[in-house]
Amino acid sequence: MANTVQAIAESINIMGKRSGGAMKERIPGPIQEMAREEAAAGATYLDLNIGPARKDGVELLPWVVETVQSIVDTPLCLDTTNTDAMTAGFKVVKNKTAAIMNSISAQPERMEKLIPVAAKAECNVIALLWGPDGMPRDYNERAEMAVGLMMALSEAGIPNEKMLFDPIATPITLGADQLAAGLEFLRDLQEIAPGAGSTIGLSNVSNGVDEQLRKYLDRTYLIMLMKYGIRTAIVNAYDHELMAICKGQRQELVDLVHGMMDGKEPDSATLNGAALEHYKTYKVLSGQTVFSASWLTL
Ligand code: THG
Numbered sequence: 001m002a003n004t005v006q007a008i009a010e011s012i013n014i015m016g017k018r019s020g021g022a023m024k025e026r027i028p029g030p031i032q033e034m035a036r037e038e039a040a041a042g043a044t045y046l047d048l049n050i051g052p053a054r055k056d057g058v059e060l061l062p063w064v065v066e067t068v069q070s071i072v073d074t075p076l077c078l079d080t081t082n083t084d085a086m087t088a089g090f091k092v093v094k095n096k097t098a099a100i101m102n103s104i105s106a107q108p109e110r111m112e113k114l115i116p117v118a119a120k121a122e123c124n125v126i127a128l129l130w131g132p133d134g135m136p137r138d139y140n141e142r143a144e145m146a147v148g149l150m151m152a153l154s155e156a157g158i159p160n161e162k163m164l165f166d167p168i169a170t171p172i173t174l175g176a177d178q179l180a181a182g183l184e185f186l187r188d189l190q191e192i193a194p195g196a197g198s199t200i201g202l203s204n205v206s207n208g209v210d211e212q213l214r215k216y217l218d219r220t221y222l223i224m225l226m227k228y229g230i231r232t233a234i235v236n237a238y239d240h241e242l243m244a245i246c247k248g249q250r251q252e253l254v255d256l257v258h259g260m261m262d263g264k265e266p267d268s269a270t271l272n273g274a275a276l277e278h279y280k281t282y283k284v285l286s287g288q289t290v291f292s293a294s295w296l297t298l
Contacts, residue, residue: 003226004248008045008077008100008199009038009237012068015051023050023060028067039074041237042247045100046072048089049079057085062092069094077102077126077234083113096121102234103128103166104153106145111152119156126164126199127153129185135168142167142185143192150193160195164232169204172217176287179205179221186228197231202242205285210293215239220281222246223257241274253278260286 012019012034022030038046048064050057057080065076075098078089086101093099101118103126104110118125127149129135129142136142146165153163167182186198205221206214219242222233226245235242244250256266256275260282271279280296283289289298 003254005222005226005230005246006044006232007042007237007243007246008047008232008234009041009043010047010049010201010203010234011038011236011238012046012064013049013051014053015049023064026063031064031067032071035068035072035074038237039072041240042243043074043237044232045075045077047077047079047102047234049102050082050085051080053080053082053085057082058088061085061089065089065092075099079103083110086114087117090117090121090123093121093123096123098123100124100126100164102126104149105129106131106149108132111149115152115156115158118153119158122162124162124164124197125153125158126166128166129168135170139181139184142181143188146185146189146192150196160193161197163193163196164199165189165193165196166199166201169200169202169221171207171209172205172285172291173208176285176291179285180287183224183228186225186230189228198229199232199234200225200230201234203234203236213293213296215242216277216281216296217285218242219245220257220278221285223250223254223278224261224282224285226254227258227261250274257282 012031014020014023018030019034035046050060053060077100078086079102080086101123104114105128129145131145136145167185170178189198202218202222206217222245257278268279284291284295
């Protein structure tokens, strides 16, 4: 069977050009159009990201949820750092058991407020590896944080199968080391939390890179994550090639990159088109080539 990834479409977002203004002005049309487009592109979930929403989140998130679920049945992923908004948002979600809470991090006040809400909703929960001091600094801290989150969620009656661990993708402009750490975590996740799923905000990897080049980093990094069985990813559903990778329709590219991860060096002179793009991009993401804005043309 082809290796697939469930896409969580990221574009309905308070920062986005089309969706941000519509959210602030409470205009349903543009948000509903985007929901239809993301669902048609093959998204398994729609992320509804209102950001921190300090002022009006409690009112905004339920409005966005109702706006979207009145026109599509695609399960929702509620994305906010405002715990009151998250709670209010879940109250109006129709299909709670299929939905995702994005996210619970290893910060005590977030865990205290949101774990009971998730347990009651019986929803899926993204467990973000982000603690009171930010990102874990090494392998042991990452594993320790994951175990802490898993135990707290388990205690509330949330089964491992409902957990989606997010090791947090960092921009390639900060170097390839952090990316390797995230991959290592996914590789060992089943030993840390048997049955648990995973996710990642894929486009973080290309943050700060020229707009027209970002997609190459995102696509190849997704294939790398697939080697370690990533279950879901928060993605730009408007990238048709990326969605094809999610759906298991680019097996030849997956085989190429996974082969390189196993140390099989292809003859680059025989590669062209998408294969050559993935070859060059893998060299950057694995740290064998230092990142520069011209990595694809070298
Ligand atoms: N992990 C988890 N949740 C997350 C993230 C994560 N949620 C937020 C974020 N990271 C993932 N979501 C997005 C949404 C949009 C973009 C990136 C990540 C984005 N937007 C374009 C831009 O800024 O250039 C386009 C905006 C527009 O429409 O104009 O890149 O890591 N659990």
